[in-house]
Amino acid sequence: MDLLYDHLVRARATGAVFARTVAEPPWGLRLGGSIQLAVHTVVRGRGWLWLDTPGSAVELSPGTVTLVRGGPDHCIGHEPGADCLEPEEFRARHARPGPGDNPQATVFLCGAYQFSGEVGSGLLDALPQVMTLSAAIDDPLRDVVTLLSRELVRTEPAQQIVLDRLLDLLLVLAIRSDFRRSATAPRWYRASADPRLGAALQAMHENAAHPWTVPELAAISGLSRAAFARAFRAALGQAPMQYLTEWRMTLARDHLRAGDLSLAQIADAVGYGSPFAFAAAFRRHHGDPPGAWRQRERADADTRTLATHPDP
Incomplete structure (x- = not known):
């Protein structure tokens, strides 16, 4: 992949x-x-x-x-x-x-x-x-x-x-x-071609649920922890764990919108040990717990649908 x-x-x-x-x-x-x-x-x-x-x-x-x-x-x-x-x-x-x-x-x-x-x-x-x-x-x-x-x-x-x-x-x-x-191609796309970073990025995307650490990702890349962290920040503009959290939250938001998984299943899919740990991380990131965020998104989607397809 x-x-x-x-x-x-x-x-x-x-x-x-x-x-x-x-x-x-x-x-x-x-x-x-x-x-x-x-x-x-x-x-x-x-x-x-x-x-x-x-x-x-x-x-x-x-x-x-x-x-x-x-x-x-x-x-x-x-x-x-x-x-x-x-x-x-x-x-x-x-x-x-x-x-x-x-x-x-x-x-x-x-x-x-x-x-x-x-x-x-x-x-x-x-x-x-x-x-x-x-x-x-x-x-x-x-x-x-x-x-x-x-x-x-x-x-x-x-x-x-x-x-x-x-x-x-x-x-x-x-x-x-x-x-x-393009000079404005996504940073993840350019970084994926970097032999120092490609394998670690692929690992995070393939298995967001894994409890990744910087030393483990650095070992995948064949670099020291410090060298990997420097190269990652230079290429992607953020630390490896920050990037991983952003990716996990992106996946979580998509699952919440789709309604295809329970909160416990989403927590497991994006690398949190319990629904409570996931809810706390999500609230820190978004200001709202995942259940409230999902309800608001559904209400906004219904409003957009009504605006686009009003009743005759």
Whole structure:
């Protein structure tokens, strides 16, 4: 297991929507900021993507993949500033099952990804608001886009499974490419490639319940305690035990939100000897005991749901 894999699995990323569209100019589509991560790629022709801020337009062309984090709405169209329709109206106006005969038409793919919990939010926060990646001829990204386009041309058995897996590949390749070249990639990602720290980080992520100590982690890394502590703080900006506590609390918050485990089971899963020890640590970290924190989060989630989907 590597740390990026661990974050993606814990985030439980799922492909919610994917569509292939043929649009003849003039055209424009507005997509809401509630989409946690949107994926766009042009198969044929050209398009533009922009936010509601000046100078934000980026060109979409074959061989590139653009990811947009949730938050502000974003638009794609035949030219920057084009009049944009909401998705339902857009689909009704540009419903074409075939490839389209107009050489001016743009063929593009749109996907929407949903992440779960604190780990997913942290992964998204590490990405820029808009990220465009260019795929070279021998880049796997280009192969995935080609396969997606072919799969969306016609309806086949088990098609949704194929689309979800291809979208998984597209997302992982895009995130991996960005993190590899970005100076703002998460510290845990950069540190995981450090031969002095990678094994210790992996051990903490694989088994957060283990009663780790700095000497034990240093031994895994093949360093003295002092050398390991210095290298860890320099790379991650915090002491090893502080990082471990933060990771345990992140996992605990996800379990509390999901409601999949009792407090005793959460305590055991994140390395505390009893529910009382876990509750005390959680309260020190968050100001509230875990039960009260979970009730407040559920109430906030219900409020957000009502705001997004009010009764007719």
